[in-house]
Amino acid sequence: MRIALDGRPIAALWTGDRTYLVNLIRHLSATARGPQLCVYLREPDRTGTLCGNARYRVRRVPSSRGATWTPVAVPQALTQDGIDVFHAVYVVPPLAPCATVVTVHDVSFRLFPRWFSLREYVMQTLLVGLSMLRSRLVVVPTFATKRDIVRTFGLSPRKLRVTPYAAARAFSPQDPAESAAAVARRHGLTRPYVLGVGFGHSRKNVERLVLAWQSVMRNVAAPTSLVLVGHVSPAARAALTRRLDSALHELVRFTGYVRDEDLSALYAAAEVFVYPSLYEGFGLPVLEAMASGTPVVTSAVSSLPEVAGNAAVLVNPYSVDAIAVALGDVLESRGLRGDLRERGLRRAAEFSWEHCAWQTAQLYAEAASLTPEE
Amino acid sequence: MKILVVSNLYPPHYRGGYELGCHDVVRGLQARGHRVLVLTSTYGVSEPTRTEGVWRVLDHEIDRAERLPLGPLTRFGQLARREQRSRAAFLAAVLAFTPDVVYFWNLANLSITVAFLAESSGTPVCYFVSDPWLANWEQDPWYALWHGTAPRFRRAAGGRWTRLPLGVLKQLPKMLLPNSPLALRHTQFTSRHLRKSALAAGKPVGHGKVIHWGIDLQRFPYRERRPPVTRLLYAGQVLPHKGVHTAVEALGILVSELGQTQLTFTIVGGAHWPGYESQLRGLVESLRLSGNVAFAGPRARHELTRLYHEHDVLLFPSIWEEPFGITPLEAMACGTVVVGTITGGSAEVFRHETNALVFPKEDARACARQLHRLVVDPILYAALSRNARAMVETRFTLPGMIDRLEADLERVARIGTGALS
Numbered sequence: 001m002r003i004a005l006d007g008r009p010i011a012a013l014w015t016g017d018r019t020y021l022v023n024l025i026r027h028l029s030a031t032a033r034g035p036q037l038c039v040y041l042r043e044p045d046r047t048g049t050l051c052g053n054a055r056y057r058v059r060r061v062p063s064s065r066g067a068t069w070t071p072v073a074v075p076q077a078l079t080q081d082g083i084d085v086f087h088a089v090y091v092v093p094p095l096a097p098c099a100t101v102v103t104v105h106d107v108s109f110r111l112f113p114r115w116f117s118l119r120e121y122v123m124q125t126l127l128v129g130l131s132m133l134r135s136r137l138v139v140v141p142t143f144a145t146k147r148d149i150v151r152t153f154g155l156s157p158r159k160l161r162v163t164p165y166a167a168a169r170a171f172s173p174q175d176p177a178e179s180a181a182a183v184a185r186r187h188g189l190t191r192p193y194v195l196g197v198g199f200g201h202s203r204k205n206v207e208r209l210v211l212a213w214q215s216v217m218r219n220v221a222a223p224t225s226l227v228l229v230g231h232v233s234p235a236a237r238a239a240l241t242r243r244l245d246s247a248l249h250e251l252v253r254f255t256g257y258v259r260d261e262d263l264s265a266l267y268a269a270a271e272v273f274v275y276p277s278l279y280e281g282f283g284l285p286v287l288e289a290m291a292s293g294t295p296v297v298t299s300a301v302s303s304l305p306e307v308a309g310n311a312a313v314l315v316n317p318y319s320v321d322a323i324a325v326a327l328g329d330v331l332e333s334r335g336l337r338g339d340l341r342e343r344g345l346r347r348a349a350e351f352s353w354e355h356c357a358w359q360t361a362q363l364y365a366e367a368a369s370l371t372p373e374e
Numbered sequence: 375m376k377i378l379v380v381s382n383l384y385p386p387h388y389r390g391g392y393e394l395g396c397h398d399v400v401r402g403l404q405a406r407g408h409r410v411l412v413l414t415s416t417y418g419v420s421e422p423t424r425t426e427g428v429w430r431v432l433d434h435e436i437d438r439a440e441r442l443p444l445g446p447l448t449r450f451g452q453l454a455r456r457e458q459r460s461r462a463a464f465l466a467a468v469l470a471f472t473p474d475v476v477y478f479w480n481l482a483n484l485s486i487t488v489a490f491l492a493e494s495s496g497t498p499v500c501y502f503v504s505d506p507w508l509a510n511w512e513q514d515p516w517y518a519l520w521h522g523t524a525p526r527f528r529r530a531a532g533g534r535w536t537r538l539p540l541g542v543l544k545q546l547p548k549m550l551l552p553n554s555p556l557a558l559r560h561t562q563f564t565s566r567h568l569r570k571s572a573l574a575a576g577k578p579v580g581h582g583k584v585i586h587w588g589i590d591l592q593r594f595p596y597r598e599r600r601p602p603v604t605r606l607l608y609a610g611q612v613l614p615h616k617g618v619h620t621a622v623e624a625l626g627i628l629v630s631e632l633g634q635t636q637l638t639f640t641i642v643g644g645a646h647w648p649g650y651e652s653q654l655r656g657l658v659e660s661l662r663l664s665g666n667v668a669f670a671g672p673r674a675r676h677e678l679t680r681l682y683h684e685h686d687v688l689l690f691p692s693i694w695e696e697p698f699g700i701t702p703l704e705a706m707a708c709g710t711v712v713v714g715t716i717t718g719g720s721a722e723v724f725r726h727e728t729n730a731l732v733f734p735k736e737d738a739r740a741c742a743r744q745l746h747r748l749v750v751d752p753i754l755y756a757a758l759s760r761n762a763r764a765m766v767e768t769r770f771t772l773p774g775m776i777d778r779l780e781a782d783l784e785r786v787a788r789i790g791t792g793a794l795s
Contacts, residue, residue, distance in 0.1 A: 350652035
């Protein structure tokens, strides 16, 4: 069976789409009886991620305009290559000459339109909605996302398949002393610190996290720093800093984006990882922190309880007090941190990209065997 | 009659109903005076063993989901060893036992070469098919290696310098495997659906008989239930395609939206896919059902009757094309009402609102609706329970199944030896 994947998200560094595709391609092509893969790109891969091998090849599908790549250029390439199933993230061609499978990580644009511009909301609703209708199967990472899609798009649950993601191998337990040294060397950070990851979007709830941390630090003799990884705009930084006590300004550090290898050390050296996101389709950072052996505090909403299981402290993300109480409890109790660490390692080990790739390969076979009206 | 039964798994080391049924049938045939030797894999034992009636000597590949990617040379070596051992073991069994008929059950993860050997040996061969292995037998890795990958490789590398060595390579499959496909002259299917699937896959099985599974009614006696309906059960392998998540989601709807907080759900079965059970546990946590759902793990077969009797409803939310589904039949024999999907062979058993309630696969809301009907309507529950038992008694008994199998095997043996033209 011949499968083509839309590989464009690979060019977008630091995104969940990229993490998903890179791991999927890597593990699909390593499966003993996996399908023959072809990864379609519009531009040459400047990240050097895709090199091709005996199990997958990389093909550049040129298109003069970005808007015509998916609806025009891709169907032509699919016909030329005799592809059986085309798989893309979020958007597939409306008139593909073969079966299509679409992965939808989340539908935040439907549930929280206030986080998006009107244009984004309309375009995403139309394109993603049509893609899901057109596709034989829709891949989602959690049952929570599946429920959200059924509720907001009215899609038949029969079309939806859950294939959970996993933490990459780069995230593994490390020696805290070595991690601390690496973190100090690369980012100039010293332990102990509380870690937050993935900021740059309102839903990540960075403001409440900062306020909760401040609330805890006001009541302790030896404060713990707060390290925020990910893009936070200068304006947002200034706004956050303004809400902090001046004595705590120096204790908040922004690292910007960091590579997975560095991120693993950042997790491993942290006292606790706090991820009070308001909505997630999966919440990969939770598993990455668990795989690195870091205690996790996260939200009790959307998919996060499903991913964290009983291996994290779950909080109401809309309540600064609730986040502060949980953070304080974890920082205070060495026993609780040890327990969370053990549970987290076990939990993270239950997810793997091998399983995700294997499940996805089964879905390709299923999609190819279904008739369009099924 | 001397019958050589070949099955990938055989109790007490088993995973599902296919091999348990094999055990029941072997005992039934032995009770009728036939001599039976079971040739099975070393699954569950540390080394090959030969005991009275059961040889555990064949190599069994672990499931693809559990197999780590191997390098091509390691993989080739592994397959070649499996071939050599399987051939030797099968020929030894045929020589020692001299069967009147070779009766293949499940060959999934065994070498397909044993079927080729049997078909070319002159001994009558019959296949009992209760899962999709027969429709996809060409996926056997050794067969696929020579008949799938090698020609592609040859086409791809058809250059001047590679022609001679590849020409030699081309002859190898002919030496190792016959070029013709399996003849499949005599086949028995547990459902019309399986026969249809095999036909759709191009297998010459139009003549195949459909012999449905049968249940030992003495082992699964009927027990009348009294309202209210509170205890739900899932029994089977905890795997994604079994759709257990749909049942958990349906329970979530019943508890949170319809206030049926008294409902409990027991999930019984081995988690051969640990990631999926953890997914389910996460789902249970996220739906706040920790107090309603219990993961009971795998249970011995003799405990199943008690489990069926202790529960009011068996959920069968499968999302794949079920070959047939033995568990629902056992539950129905015990009077436990089944709420399930009619994917594949299940459609030949479940009659909506007559002996079971059905819902579309993956549709938790529809599942919850059907469960709610049972909770609020004890008359419907009692009628379904009684009808289900009556249906099993009339159409799906073990002695009835063995009657049909035995008659067919005798016919195959007679045709094979030329006694009947």
